[in-house]
Amino acid sequence: MGQFEGKSVFITGAGQGIGYGVCRAFALAGAYVALNDYDAALAENAATAINQEVGAPRVTAYPGDVGDVTANTALIDAFAQQRGGLDIVLANAGITRYMPFLEATPDVFDRLLAVNLRGTYFTAQAAAKQMITAGRPGRILLTSSIVGQVAFPNFSIYSLTKAAIQMLAKSLALELGGYGITVNAITPGATLTERVVREDPDYERNWAEVTVTGRVGYVEDVVAAALFLASPEARQINGHNLVVDGGWSLRSPLPDDHPTLPDKQDYA
Numbered sequence: 413m414g415q416f417e418g419k420s421v422f423i424t425g426a427g428q429g430i431g432y433g434v435c436r437a438f439a440l441a442g443a444y445v446a447l448n449d450y451d452a453a454l455a456e457n458a459a460t461a462i463n464q465e466v467g468a469p470r471v472t473a474y475p476g477d478v479g480d481v482t483a484n485t486a487l488i489d490a491f492a493q494q495r496g497g498l499d500i501v502l503a504n505a506g507i508t509r510y511m512p513f514l515e516a517t518p519d520v521f522d523r524l525l526a527v528n529l530r531g532t533y534f535t536a537q538a539a540a541k542q543m544i545t546a547g548r549p550g551r552i553l554l555t556s557s558i559v560g561q562v563a564f565p566n567f568s569i570y571s572l573t574k575a576a577i578q579m580l581a582k583s584l585a586l587e588l589g590g591y592g593i594t595v596n597a598i599t600p601g602a603t604l605t606e607r608v609v610r611e612d613p614d615y616e617r618n619w620a621e622v623t624v625t626g627r628v629g630y631v632e633d634v635v636a637a638a639l640f641l642a643s644p645e646a647r648q649i650n651g652h653n654l655v656v657d658g659g660w661s662l663r664s665p666l667p668d669d670h671p672t673l674p675d676k677q678d679y680a
């Protein structure tokens with residue numbers, strides 16, 4: 413018996429990267445998973461690959477744009493009806509765009525808010541309604557980012573969406589706790605995925621250099637956080653923001669010749 417045997421799990425933005433890793437882990441742990449992605453071919457291929465690895469038809473592709481609230485809600489409703497309920501949702505779909513504040517445009521602003529914020533907000537709402545209707549306790553997880561709590565250059569739009577997601581987790585935790593639903597945010601730091609390697613082929617080495625643990629984050633680090641927050645052991649954790657960044661965001665700049673520092677160690 414897997415840890416999530418028979419559970420119904422819906423994950424957005426899961427054709428690759430972190431979402432794919434979480435889908436795979438839930439399927440290996442016995443869950444039935446709806447794998448959503450904007451890219452339909454990617455979603456189908458990802459579901460097929462996981463099912464082959466698991467050796468059972470545990471994952472079904474549910475392609476669609478989370479920014480289209482009506483269509484995305486219909487996908488969640490269809491999956492919940494087909495499965496007789498919904499236990500866990502990870503609102504993970506998110507897009508990034510590096511853009512200096514002075515060059516930002518309303519089109520880019522609206523698209524990032526549509527996917528990262530509206531998509532996350534209404535994925536959580538559709539999931540909560542299904543959980544409440546079925547009268548079963550549920551887990552809602554929201555993917556934030558470490559740049560939602562520390563500023564990063566040229567990331568103002570993306571960062572504000574991810575900061576809002578951390579607040580959203582607290583607000584929903586308060587409103588949904590009485591229904592037996594917990595809501596938590598997961599906040600990854602630099603995490604090695606196919607996408608980030610396309611943006612920077614030296615991503616793994618570059619981020620290891622500036623991370624306290626001396627290593628970049630891997631998808632399995634975020635997967636472990638998601639599985640823990642969805643587990644029975646985490647039932648009393650509600651409205652929490654679980655940071656998975658190897659301590660990257662802990663540092664403060666130190667003056668080179670600070671007279672009272674006992675050593676000059678560079679804390680990464």
Ligand SMILES: NC(=O)c1ccc[n+]([C@@H]2O[C@H](COP(=O)([O-])OP(=O)(O)OC[C@H]3O[C@@H](n4cnc5c(N)ncnc54)[C@H](O)[C@@H]3O)[C@@H](O)[C@H]2O)c1
Binds near residue numbers: 607
């Ligand atoms: N990788 C990192 O370093 C990192 C760090 C912090 C936070 N995050 C967050 O984690 C999440 C996953 O990141 P990743 O690196 O795995 O990303 P990724 O780009 O590898 O995967 C995201 C997937 O979401 C899909 N997607 C994009 N727009 C969508 C939409 N409108 N509807 C449905 N699916 C859509 C994409 O097609 C893609 O397959 C994102 O929310 C991201 O902001 C990532």
